[in-house]
Amino acid sequence: MKISVFRKAHFNAAHRLHNPNLSAERNQELFGKCNYPNYHGHNYVLEVKITGEIDPETGYVIDLGVLKGLIEQYVVKAFDHRNLNLDVPDFKELNPTVENIAIVIYKKLRAAISEHLELGIRLYETERNFVEINP
Numbered sequence: 523m524k525i526s527v528f529r530k531a532h533f534n535a536a537h538r539l540h541n542p543n544l545s546a547e548r549n550q551e552l553f554g555k556c557n558y559p560n561y562h563g564h565n566y567v568l569e570v571k572i573t574g575e576i577d578p579e580t581g582y583v584i585d586l587g588v589l590k591g592l593i594e595q596y597v598v599k600a601f602d603h604r605n606l607n608l609d610v611p612d613f614k615e616l617n618p619t620v621e622n623i624a625i626v627i628y629k630k631l632r633a634a635i636s637e638h639l640e641l642g643i644r645l646y647e648t649e650r651n652f653v654e655i656n657p
Contacts, residue, residue: 526573526642527583531593533602536563537618540607561605564647566623568597570631571642571656584639596630620647628655 538561539553549557556562570593574583604610606618612626624645632641646652 524573524575524640525583526571527586527589528572529570529586529589529593531568531570531590531598533566533568533598534563535566535601535604535606536561537606537613538562539617539619541617561607566601567646567652568593568627569644569646571640571644572635573640573642574638584635589635592631592634596634597627600630620645620651620653624653624655 537556538558539556540549541552544552570589572584572589576583600610600612601623606613606623610618613622616622616626624643627645628641628643631643635641640657642654642656644652644654
């Protein structure tokens with residue numbers, strides 16, 4: 523039987539939605555307030571979902587302490603209190619939309635979590651705006 527476990531984390535980050543291949547007018551039209559040149563920030567809430575069989579030796583799907591450490595290492599330390607556009611190499615050439623942030627987080631965690639476990643990500647940019655990855 524498969525079971526899912528969840529871990530929640532928070533980070534605060536600034537960003538600017540901007541496509542350098544477009545005119546200033548088009549960027550403003552597409553991204554509105556999110557395109558302000560001096561950036562803006564969000565209090566992101568991340569939910570990580572791990573699904574798999576329970577290990578008969580430990581009784582865990584995954585040790586939540588280990589998962590907490592991976593989230594801290596690959597997400598919180600990398601993104602918290604950062605300007606995503608300027609401080610995080612993953613976004614030097616990638617527009618830091620909530621969709622792209624979630625994909626970057628997914629790829630980082632997927633590389634660190636055993637392949638026999640399924641990984642899902644839900645990332646809230648605001649209470650009302652969030653994305654979910656469940657491949």
